[in-house]
Amino acid sequence: xxxxxxxxxxxxxxxxxxxxxxxxxxxxxxxxxxxxxxxxxxxxxxxxxxxxxxxxxxxxxxxxxxxxxxxxxxxxxxxxxxxxxxxxxxxxxxxxxxxxxxxxxxxxxxxxxxxxxxxxxxxxxxxxxxxxxxxxxxxxxxxxxxxxxxxxxxxxxxxxxxxxxxxxxxxx
Amino acid sequence: xxxxxxxxxxxxxxxxxxxxxxxxxxxxxxxxxxxxxxxxxxxxxxxxxxxxxxxxxxxxxxxxxxxxxxxxxxxxxxxxxxxxxxxxxxxxxxxxxxxxxxxxxxxxxxxxxxxxxxxxxxxxxxxxxxxxxxxxxxx
Numbered sequence: 001x002x003x004x005x006x007x008x009x010x011x012x013x014x015x016x017x018x019x020x021x022x023x024x025x026x027x028x029x030x031x032x033x034x035x036x037x038x039x040x041x042x043x044x045x046x047x048x049x050x051x052x053x054x055x056x057x058x059x060x061x062x063x064x065x066x067x068x069x070x071x072x073x074x075x076x077x078x079x080x081x082x083x084x085x086x087x088x089x090x091x092x093x094x095x096x097x098x099x100x101x102x103x104x105x106x107x108x109x110x111x112x113x114x115x116x117x118x119x120x121x122x123x124x125x126x127x128x129x130x131x132x133x134x135x136x137x138x139x140x141x142x143x144x145x146x147x148x149x150x151x152x153x154x155x156x157x158x159x160x161x162x163x164x165x166x167x168x169x170x171x172x
Numbered sequence: 173x174x175x176x177x178x179x180x181x182x183x184x185x186x187x188x189x190x191x192x193x194x195x196x197x198x199x200x201x202x203x204x205x206x207x208x209x210x211x212x213x214x215x216x217x218x219x220x221x222x223x224x225x226x227x228x229x230x231x232x233x234x235x236x237x238x239x240x241x242x243x244x245x246x247x248x249x250x251x252x253x254x255x256x257x258x259x260x261x262x263x264x265x266x267x268x269x270x271x272x273x274x275x276x277x278x279x280x281x282x283x284x285x286x287x288x289x290x291x292x293x294x295x296x297x298x299x300x301x302x303x304x305x306x307x308x309x310x311x
Contacts, residue, residue, distance in 0.1 A: 062198050062301045064278070065230040066286040074279060074294065076301050081294045083279035114281050171284045 030128050035160065036105065037123035037153055041093045044122065044158045046151060051163045053106045053113075055121055058098055070170075072117060075104065082106060084115040090146050090166050091159075109164030112171060116163070127151060132160055145169075187271045190295070191247075192302060193261040195227060195239070201295060201302045204267060208248040208256055216246040221258040229290065229310045249307050259307055270295055275304065 006012070034049025061073040061084050070089040074081050084104055088095040101120040106113065132149040136157075139147060146169075148160040190201040191210075216223060223246070227239035239262075246258040275293045277283065293304040 060301075062303060063196065064282055064286065064291050064303060066288055066290055067282055068285050071282060071285060074282065074301060076296050076299055079296055081276050081279060081296065081301070083281045085281070112280055114279060167281065170281050 030130070032126045033129050034124060034126055035151065036121065037125070037158065038103075038105065038118040039120045039122055040088055040091065040118060041096055042119070043093070044153055044156050045091075046153070046158050046160045047105065047107065047116075047163055048148065048160065049124065051107050051109050053108050055103050055105050056115075058102045058104055058117065061117075075115060077106065077115075082113065082115045084117055085166070085170075087116055087146075087161070087163075087166055090169070091143050091161070092140055107163045107167070109167055112164075112167040114167060123153070135159070184272070186273075187269045188275075189267060189269050190302070190304070191267050192265045193226075193245075194263040194265065195230060195261070199265075199300060199302045200261075201304050202247065202307065203304070206249055206307055208250055210264065211246050211248065211258075213244050213246055213260065216248075216258045221246075221248065221256055222251075223258045223260060224310070225260045226262070247307075249311065251311050257311055 035046045036049055036052050036055075037044055037046050039045070056077060059075055061075055063073040064071070067073070070086050072084040072086050074083055082104075086095050096119055098117070099119070103118055103121050104115040105118055105121070106115050132151055134149055135144060135147045136150065146162050146165050148162045150157050150159055152158070189204040191204050191207060192199055192201045194200070211219075225239075227241075231239075241260065241262045243263045244260050245262075245264050246260050248256045248258055251257045275295055277293060278286065278291065288309045290305050290307070290309040291303045292306045292309075295302040295304065
């Protein structure tokens with residue numbers, strides 16, 4: 001015993017254990033991002049977390065005459081005036097009346113900021129970027145440009161909405 | 173009858189005087205520089221002015237039409253040098269001065285899509301929103 005003792009043996013063992021653990025669990029540098037799960041017309045949808053600056057309760061929305069029907073009006077958020085959108089028009093779904101669960105998600109993308117009325121906010125969670133799948137091929141051409149992709153949430157295929165594209169479309 | 177001095181403006185001062193009125197629970201404000209006179213609905217009938225009902229210009233959906241005016245008044249607006257038009261508004265409330273610095277522009281998404289652009293700015297007063305309207309955009 002001892003003649004061929006490897007002084008680095010413990011380091012080598014630990015190094016091997018770490019390598020095997022890494023291979024088993026995948027890369028520790030996997031890109032993660034936050035998504036906000038909401039409901040619109042009873043269905044789950046998602047926003048990218050980086051597109052959402054805050055979520056507030058629905059107060060008084062002042063209707064602004066002359067606006068298209070997807071602009072519900074404006075609200076006062078701590079002295080700032082924000083527009084409020086009904087994005088169901090862009091997703092080919094029917095809107096629902098506000099309930100106590102309704103919220104306004106303040107979104108900002110591409111230098112454009114607006115509130116978006118949602119039926120409820122269900123969850124905020126981290127997912128890996130690669131878990132966002134491309135939109136299904138059967139998706140309507142009308143809404144395809146407003147969809148980043150799809151994720152699985154509570155066993156439901158959940159559309160991830162591209163808020164920036166909706167904002168850009170309105171401004172054009 | 174209540175007279176409101178219109179006067180001509182030479183350049184833009186640092187503040188404007190606003191007359192507020194309400195429709196569908198929303199407060200609107202008009203620059204009193206735009207208003208020649210405010211008169212009653214009975215007086216306007218006698219004087220034969222062209223009349224516009226503001227709710228018809230602001231209508232927001234079939235469920236809100238017709239609108240039942242509670243305290244209607246007529247704002248006489250100068251359509252041209254020799255022509256006055258009466259705009260019927262509801263519940264005129266107060267007149268106050270506001271510094272131009274406190275007027276907020278419309279949010280970008282609204283500014284780019286509003287048509288006609290009769291709402292031109294917003295004042296936030298005691299947490300309440302007042303929409304500033306330019307009647308010239310609807311005459």
